Amino acid sequence: MKQAPSTARAVATPDESSAPESDVHLGLLDDLIPFHLRQAQNASFRAFARRVGRSDLQPGRYATMMLIHLNPGITQKTLSQATGRDTSSLTPVLRDLALRGLIERRQMPSDRRSFALSLTPEGERALEEMARHAQAHDRQVDAIVGDMKQELLALLRRITAELS
Amino acid sequence: MKQAPSTARAVATPDESSAPESDVHLGLLDDLIPFHLRQAQNASFRAFARRVGRSDLQPGRYATMMLIHLNPGITQKTLSQATGRDTSSLTPVLRDLALRGLIERRQMPSDRRSFALSLTPEGERALEEMARHAQAHDRQVDAIVGDMKQELLALLRRITAELS
DNA sequence: TATTGTTATACTCTATAACTATA
DNA sequence: TATAGTTATAGAGTATAACAATA
Numbered sequence: 001m002k003q004a005p006s007t008a009r010a011v012a013t014p015d016e017s018s019a020p021e022s023d024v025h026l027g028l029l030d031d032l033i034p035f036h037l038r039q040a041q042n043a044s045f046r047a048f049a050r051r052v053g054r055s056d057l058q059p060g061r062y063a064t065m066m067l068i069h070l071n072p073g074i075t076q077k078t079l080s081q082a083t084g085r086d087t088s089s090l091t092p093v094l095r096d097l098a099l100r101g102l103i104e105r106r107q108m109p110s111d112r113r114s115f116a117l118s119l120t121p122e123g124e125r126a127l128e129e130m131a132r133h134a135q136a137h138d139r140q141v142d143a144i145v146g147d148m149k150q151e152l153l154a155l156l157r158r159i160t161a162e163l164s
Numbered sequence: 165m166k167q168a169p170s171t172a173r174a175v176a177t178p179d180e181s182s183a184p185e186s187d188v189h190l191g192l193l194d195d196l197i198p199f200h201l202r203q204a205q206n207a208s209f210r211a212f213a214r215r216v217g218r219s220d221l222q223p224g225r226y227a228t229m230m231l232i233h234l235n236p237g238i239t240q241k242t243l244s245q246a247t248g249r250d251t252s253s254l255t256p257v258l259r260d261l262a263l264r265g266l267i268e269r270r271q272m273p274s275d276r277r278s279f280a281l282s283l284t285p286e287g288e289r290a291l292e293e294m295a296r297h298a299q300a301h302d303r304q305v306d307a308i309v310g311d312m313k314q315e316l317l318a319l320l321r322r323i324t325a326e327l328s
Numbered sequence: 329t330a331t332t333g334t335t336a337t338a339c340t341c342t343a344t345a346a347c348t349a350t351a
Numbered sequence: 352t353a354t355a356g357t358t359a360t361a362g363a364g365t366a367t368a369a370c371a372a373t374a
Binding site: 024025026027029031032033034035036037038039040041042043044045046047048063066067070071074078079081082084134137138140141142144145148149151152153155156157158159160162163164 | 188
């Protein structure tokens with residue numbers, strides 16, 4: 001992910017606009033959606049990680065567990081599609097979660113190649129603890145966005161859908 | 165980074181809303197800004213990477229080079245602040261770019277602890293080639309967002325600023 | 329003492345290719 | 352033949368801690 005600028009500018013002389021971090025010139029970057037999408041996502045992730053701190057469950061595992069919680073019996077294939085990852089990326093994550101007793105994998109009788117995923121009671125507890133941090137984070141971002149939330153969500157969903 | 169949901173839902177029975185990837189239930193996730201921020205950023209990055217293909221310059225290097233281009237003489241410290249990374253994360257990236265002849269590092273006479281970064285002519289050429297891909301990507305995202313672009317940029321900038 | 333940057337090290341996330349087992 | 356998932360392997364990106372050079 002990253003940004004996407006445009007024509008390169010000759011040398012210095014950039015015009016600043018908003019100065020997100022320091023007084024670094026962003027030039028044309030400042031008008032590009034992919035750039036700011038990344039900056040915002042990055043800031044949001046770090047803020048969330050800061051909240052979670054040295055918790056047992058790391059931020060990266062949260063979406064995975066939440067999706068399993070919301071879709072008990074989901075297979076790895078479906079889960080990988082939902083998050084846009086290859087199934088091989090999911091294997092070590094799920095193995096780790098299973099080893100720690102947070103998820104359960106049951107071979108499906110109908111198709112023994114597949115495994116139905118679900119959270120264990122301990123997994124549900126871990127998820128709820130993480131959810132407390134997440135809720136605080138969500139509320140903070142909601143407050144920043146204010147009454148534009150629905151419009152923002154609509155735009156983000158559209159970007160995701162059309163670029164997938 | 166990830167998303168942040170909230171209260172866990174008991175078992176199945178999730179209400180879907182928008183079905184971004186497959187027909188996976190998103191439940192409360194679907195109403196959370198951090199979640200969709202990540203999904204959109206992820207989709208945007210992948211779309212950009214797809215465009216660039218097996219190019220010499222990878223997407224991850226693009227923002228770094230663009231910022232050096234826009235701010236010739238910038239130091240590693242300032243650059244790391246602008247992108248929210250630790251200086252130690254930047255070291256290998258800059259070393260690689262320097263080895264490939266794309267950037268130049270001049271020790272500053274005023275403070276010999278610092279190095280002034282700039283693109284070489286070859287670096288400028290590489291950046292311009294990458295910028296062509298980026299422009300096409302930018303235009304695609306612009307088209308998706310339509311006339312809401314300025315509002316979206318304003319929201320993303322605000323999220324970045326307030327969570328930093 | 330404080331700051332810029334590097335080194336050593338480690339961890340997370342991700343992918344590709346080859347593979348197993350099922351279908 | 353095609354699909355679900357694993358293994359082996361690799362690469363990108365990031366961080367912390369200890370350090371060197373300089374301020």
